[in-house]
Amino acid sequence: MGERTPLYDLHLALGAKMIDFSGWEMPLHYGSQVEEHHQVRRECGVFDVSHLCVVDVTGAQAQAFLRRLLANDVARLDAPGSALYSVVLNEQGGIVDDLLVYLTVDGYRLVSNAATRQRLASWLRQQAASFAVQLRERSDLAILAVQGPDARARLSAQVTIARAALIKELKPFQGLEENGWFIARTGYTGEDGLEVMLPASDAADFFNDLVGAGIAPIGLGARDTLRLEAGLGLYGQDMDESVSPLVSNLAWSVAWTPGRDFIGRAALEAERDLGVARKLVGLVLEERGVLRAHQAVRVEGIGEGEITSGSFAPTVGKSIALARLPMAAGERAEVEIRGKWHPVRVVNPPFVRHGRILI
Template sequence: MGQRTPLYALHLAMGAKMTDFGGWEMPLHYGSQVEEHHQVRQECGVFDVSHMCVVDVGGANAEAFLKHLLANDVARLDLPGKALYSVVLNEQGGVLDDLLVYLTASGYRLVSNASTREKILGWLHLHSPSFDVTLHERRDLAILAIQGPQARAKLSQLVTVARAALIKELKPFQGLEEGGWFIARTGYTGEDGLEVMMPADDAADFFNELVGAGIAPIGLGARDTLRLEAGLNLYGQDMDETVSPLVSNLAWTVAWEPASRAFIGRAALEAQLASGVPSKLVGLVLEERGVLRAHQVVRVEGLGDGEITSGSFAPTLGKSIALARVPMATGERAEVEIRGKWFPVRVVRAQFVRHGKVLI
């Protein structure tokens, strides 16, 4: 039996089809994955993401500690609650995980993936003895993500006056505390929305209240197609310990300045830059009927082969799309092998939909 969030029984009561995700029993959908996808794109929906790992980092050396561990630079967090997206690298420049880090009143809050919980906790504890820091895993919290163009307006009607005021003022990539809840304006769908971290004991009642107010529950199936349309990486598929951010469309998460900041993996990335980055992560669009799937071979004439890392039918587009790692010089056309046959695909920037707008 896998691990369960505080909402497990409620998911069953709502008719969710459950699935294993990184060792957790999570809702795949509540009836129709495609309808849930459209619900988020057009209105809003609520996801249970309480399986994610939350760690509060404090102490006199918290900033120096995270400057060493993260490829991005927490010195960029110049306002209370401001958030930063970063990767955590090993010495070889491979991606151990991707995460969000928030500046808080008492230090920093990290939110990382459920499937890498033990690995990241071990990594933090491995490197913490060299710094005056405290690490506090927040298993007492649940997280609900309310995503979609109507998310902020609808949520504001269901919370206290003080929390509604915070939601109104909250900037993108910012998270602030109010009355024991931490409300952040980030997301994983390509739409506007909020993540609410709250005491686990509050989660079931609030989830029920959201659904009762017409905010549909959304499962992991739609979460995956939404993030794929947005061109957002999934750890373990689009990047992992064997590849660097430079070949994962994540070079923007690496802060090279100041040059004196010796973050873990920096030397390996610099060596890769010096020798030439061999590949890149791009978007693919299949113009014919068929479905693009992870691990299908991508053939680029005159350059060699690549591989699809994530692929699916995109409900917003009505076409099959994918993220694929291909040779660096790849242009606008390629071919994908599907069941022994080769199909032409269009190569595009790895972002298909953002804020409801089709970008390709």
């Protein structure tokens, strides 16, 4: 039996198909993955993402610790509530994890992946040993993500007046606390939306209230196709310790602040100076078929690559993928599907943003 979020029994009561996801029993869908995908693109839905790991970092050297730990620079966070995305690197420049970090009144809050929970916790403790910091994993919290163009309005109608006022004021990539609830305006779908970190003891009742108000529950299946259309990488598929952010379409998240010696910087500088050999791009299959992870890709006269994530994209109406290809790859390539080569178009992700098809 895997780990369970506080909403496990409610998922069963709602008819969810449950699967193992990184050691957690999570809902894949509640009847139709495709309909749940469209629900988020067109209106909004609520996800249980309580399997994510939340760690609060406090202490006199919290900023110095995170400036050493992260490839992005938390010194950029200029006011409580501001947030940024970053990768955590090893000394070879490989990605240990990717996460969100929020500046809080007391320090910083990290929100990272379920799959890396134990490995990242060990890495954090190891690196924190040289700093005056305290790490607190917040297993007392649950996380609900309400995503879609109607998310803020629909969620505001289900919370207190004070929390509704906070939601109205939130800017993208900002998160603020109100009476024990931490509400952030980020997301993993390419749509506007909110994440609510709240006491685990309150989660089931609040989730039930949202569903009762007509906000549809959404499973991991739609979460994956939504994030793929948004061109957002998944740890363990599109990035891991064997690749750097420079070949994972994440160079933008590396802050080359002069004099800041973050873990992995020397390796990244060497890769950058030598010339980055590969890139993560989008693929669109213009004919019938489905693109899947690990399918081979070839670019005539250039070289070969591999799909890292692929699926049928309900909004686009075609099969799409993320793939790591030689840097010199142009606008056309071929993918091997069941022993036959099929032409694909090479594009820059995202494929969809705020409901609009971009490719």
